[in-house]
Amino acid sequence: MSDGKVVNVAVAGATGYAGGEILRLLVGHPAYQAGNLRIGALTGASNAGEPVSELMPHLPELGDRVIEPTTVDVLDGHDVVFLGLPHGHSAKIGAALGEDDVVIDCAADFRLRDSHAWQRYYGSEHAGAWPYGLPELPGHREEVAASSRIAVPGCFPTGATLAAWPALRAGVVEPDLAIVAVTGVSGAGKKAKVEMLGAETMGSLKAYSVAGAHRHTPEIAQNLEEVAGRPVNVSFTPVLAPLPRGILTTVTAPLAEGADLKTVRGAYEQAYAEEPFVLLLPAGQQPQTQHVVGSNMCHLQVEVDEGARRVVATSAIDNLTKGTGGAAVQCMNLALGFDEGAGLSRAAVAP
Amino acid sequence: MSDGKVVNVAVAGATGYAGGEILRLLVGHPAYQAGNLRIGALTGASNAGEPVSELMPHLPELGDRVIEPTTVDVLDGHDVVFLGLPHGHSAKIGAALGEDDVVIDCAADFRLRDSHAWQRYYGSEHAGAWPYGLPELPGHREEVAASSRIAVPGCFPTGATLAAWPALRAGVVEPDLAIVAVTGVSGAGKKAKVEMLGAETMGSLKAYSVAGAHRHTPEIAQNLEEVAGRPVNVSFTPVLAPLPRGILTTVTAPLAEGADLKTVRGAYEQAYAEEPFVLLLPAGQQPQTQHVVGSNMCHLQVEVDEGARRVVATSAIDNLTKGTGGAAVQCMNLALGFDEGAGLSRAAVAP
Amino acid sequence: MSDGKVVNVAVAGATGYAGGEILRLLVGHPAYQAGNLRIGALTGASNAGEPVSELMPHLPELGDRVIEPTTVDVLDGHDVVFLGLPHGHSAKIGAALGEDDVVIDCAADFRLRDSHAWQRYYGSEHAGAWPYGLPELPGHREEVAASSRIAVPGCFPTGATLAAWPALRAGVVEPDLAIVAVTGVSGAGKKAKVEMLGAETMGSLKAYSVAGAHRHTPEIAQNLEEVAGRPVNVSFTPVLAPLPRGILTTVTAPLAEGADLKTVRGAYEQAYAEEPFVLLLPAGQQPQTQHVVGSNMCHLQVEVDEGARRVVATSAIDNLTKGTGGAAVQCMNLALGFDEGAGLSRAAVAP
């Protein structure tokens, strides 16, 4: 589709945070600015009929648009359809769209390959699995580029997987991981809930969905087991912190017999030498979410705790960019044959 | 210079917040990406000799650079020199640079035309005045486009001037303004001070430099008197609030005899009908700084308080973008004959 | 009631922010700790039947309590009933409670004496006016002490009135005020709304209810006109900022003929010389909301802008303490003959 034809793109769930981030990136995309990418239908549920100028004043480019209802009729026929819908809805809409459309789903519906895991965590029927859109995971870039159905990873699995897989593949850690990920509040979405009010979240920290209860747990395990080629024990604890965007993930695991800082660091250097959106920081420098806000980057560091005999890997992403909307656009670029990084910034809005 | 020649750009004070913002915008500038703009010397004071990878990890594109000392020797000979220096320093460096260089100064040194005002507020000798880089102020776009010396406006004067001048020009308010501007903490710069620590600023609000003591006061008055063609009384109160970026300015002034909501709103519609970076919001919708973070936009609203017989205008800008670095790049674009909006986003990183 | 009898206190709307703050102060009240004050019924609407341990874990002292429904039956018969209810509800419950109960209402229902102002701003029938519980306003301490029905002031009127009345009484300003008050998010209450989500409020500033639309406007005017003895023009603009608690109010007004810094400052010194909960800061020091968090204090400063010929007064309060719950307890103390400051801290939780 990079042959000059204008690509027509729809965004379902456009007024949510995932949809809004996709739109922010699309209006800055070189194909859009060159007139080769057109933003078609923008859909919503409760907001259908309302103007974008009121719902998303941060996107003046689209200020004259009106939100349409999220139906197959409205969405079908676009070259690309991004789905920023609650899980369950994605499965239905995704299954009904024509085969010629490239469908990029930001919900969980098509991420898990194990239907038992799906049912345990989501309690509904499994819709199946699509190619998993984490191009930095071995083999996935190629799979995404060849596909017209893509499941965008969850935000926590993105930060945790990028921090952990090189060590597992290289065998420098035991496959027994303790992962704690601290997240900004936009990850909870744009739905009104008392516990997500500013007054409840500013000036406060809390863990939630602990002890394996978070739905991203099996997705993290799936990614890591795929790379490790064996079972990986994953203890995952999310913590909510008072900032709008950003996830800081800490992964610790026992240092494997025979491994040391050099082999550990080497595993990451090798894994990410060519990756445009992963930056292994200079030794001694820890990632900071501020340095990736609005960018599609994942900043990483890895150290060895000699006393505790554990590897400590840390990563920072923007949950809405590399964690959702940026990954979605990156996948679109691959699927359409655009430059993988088109419209995606490596520079962040800091401070 | 838009004839294919590569423009060589230096940034003095590159590691401060103004310098960092200019660099963030330059690496996303289409001329840079097309190879027509080169980022040359990056200079600093205490940071000279240190790598950009450590000082500004949010700019991986420039990660292999090293900060040079801020001297005329290092800076001279570039086609464009941005100065992100403390006031005083700018005057010296600015005066010493060659006439062929385009010099764009983000400090206050060359903003005020009244040397008495300069001396009263800055206590040093007046360096003179350069064309004032607020293209949205009548006559200034043309002046900037024709100049190789440009004084970038202060962040508070930008928000206040854009909120107020249309009403003054149209004569719909009395020239007696009460301005209160609430700002994020990056406006104070990157210098270590106890009162700007996170623990002192998070969860707190305070006014400062009240009662006309803030150095931006005479700059606001200069802008507004220029448009109004008569003295304008300006009461200016800045308030510090716990967010990194953003200024929310409220301007109130007595409604002029014979004016009403229609003539007031008309004044703003006319003033900004063609401005790419000013958005007068739909009636009833207030600007929010979140909707301009990282963008070069100024969002505006104006209402009439029938009870108090006052006009209430409000504006939101990102103090580092439209308030500093974005304005600087906008001025560069004009001075070099680039598209005025090149490299400047109208979409913001929200939430 | 300070004769040894145990005072039985109920809180209606106990799970809201006003109710929670009243309870926080009551459990630290010396009468409670001495066994002379008993916390009786705690009521709520949607939360009735739920345990305090889940709803307000920050009050372990009351962890074994269960929320009861807000009915006259449940509330009547207590010696003191605090009402932390939405306006409208307060009027109904307040009117139905027995005459022997001391009723302290934190809603707006009984604050305004002008029924036209009530109807214009609230659109319902006026319930009447109760003694207004701002003991620092001339005459009110005595009125409150003699009353069994008290209307607690709104948070914005508290900050604005305390900042302005001394200047008006002394005649050192013209009665034409521009007031801008920046507030933390708890002022919006504990109801789920999209625009009050953490992701919408952190990192953002916005004005709202501008141009006289805020319901606290007539209350501010009522207070100031009462002191000034003549009409006072009030332009009031609230701004929402990303912090949980705190209001920073700026009041500017034209300096009256013949007044100067000395007479202005003298007016405030005289007004507040004996007030335990108002602190006029040393000259040159601006109030900061952090310094009053959790305390019942109002910190104040006043300056004269010689250039603009305006007085600039600023105040900082905690909107939930001096702005609501602390004022309510202060009024209870007066009404019951307790020490006025009992259970109220002058020290704040800073930083």
Add this chain to the structure above:
Amino acid sequence: MSDGKVVNVAVAGATGYAGGEILRLLVGHPAYQAGNLRIGALTGASNAGEPVSELMPHLPELGDRVIEPTTVDVLDGHDVVFLGLPHGHSAKIGAALGEDDVVIDCAADFRLRDSHAWQRYYGSEHAGAWPYGLPELPGHREEVAASSRIAVPGCFPTGATLAAWPALRAGVVEPDLAIVAVTGVSGAGKKAKVEMLGAETMGSLKAYSVAGAHRHTPEIAQNLEEVAGRPVNVSFTPVLAPLPRGILTTVTAPLAEGADLKTVRGAYEQAYAEEPFVLLLPAGQQPQTQHVVGSNMCHLQVEVDEGARRVVATSAIDNLTKGTGGAAVQCMNLALGFDEGAGLSRAAVAP
């Protein structure tokens, strides 16, 4: 000393955050309010000679005081001396004070019993060890009550130890702990540093001193090994988050053979049944730092991750209260024979 004699208390390092918190608690202490406790010398280093009214406006009670220099002469002779000094300074001053004074040190100097650990982490000579002031740790309450030299625990060790020791003592976990603690910014103290500026910390998260580099690591291990009676492997990762106060600690460890949720939860119920300042939350409810701000409480939860076979314990404290100043006052109460909870709140300033 509870026999009516007035206790004279000095605070060294009074203008730092630890000192300020101790003073906030002292002015609310019933002994102070009854005239039985007198606040004597307040000392500082760079602030000596400056008035408290400017340095700590949140303590109006002490507004007429002036900071004295931190010398043995100034401090000696008080009944109680709190030391809120940088480590190293505490050791010197502490050693020089008279034996009759009760000395309560908030620095690290006297916390570690292992001089090798001290030298490895602090690089200076070991000053020795004093009774460790965590009354909730078995045996320590009695030790503190009998002592006139007390080392107040570090903030991270407090949160981590309280979350972990019951499981270790009961043998329901393997002694191999992964601890991640997310902290507010006041923990870094009141010293001006660029990386602790508001603009650098708001809207950002970062890990620091990872891989065992944090000086609190050996202190955590010391506490846990003392209870477990065997070596405990501790991997400790602190994360900095944008809030003023609060630490949220997550501790995970492999579930021991034969242990289950019931035995795990039982271990915590038994450990804390009588503790006034530790609250094991109802099952399913996670601790939140907001619910302990300004209080001396530690809120706790513990769960079992059946999938990962790990115990997950979480705790929330206010780093300045239970994490520093509150613990110091609690120790003073014990050492002087006051009620242990005097002047310490169980209710928090929330939201």
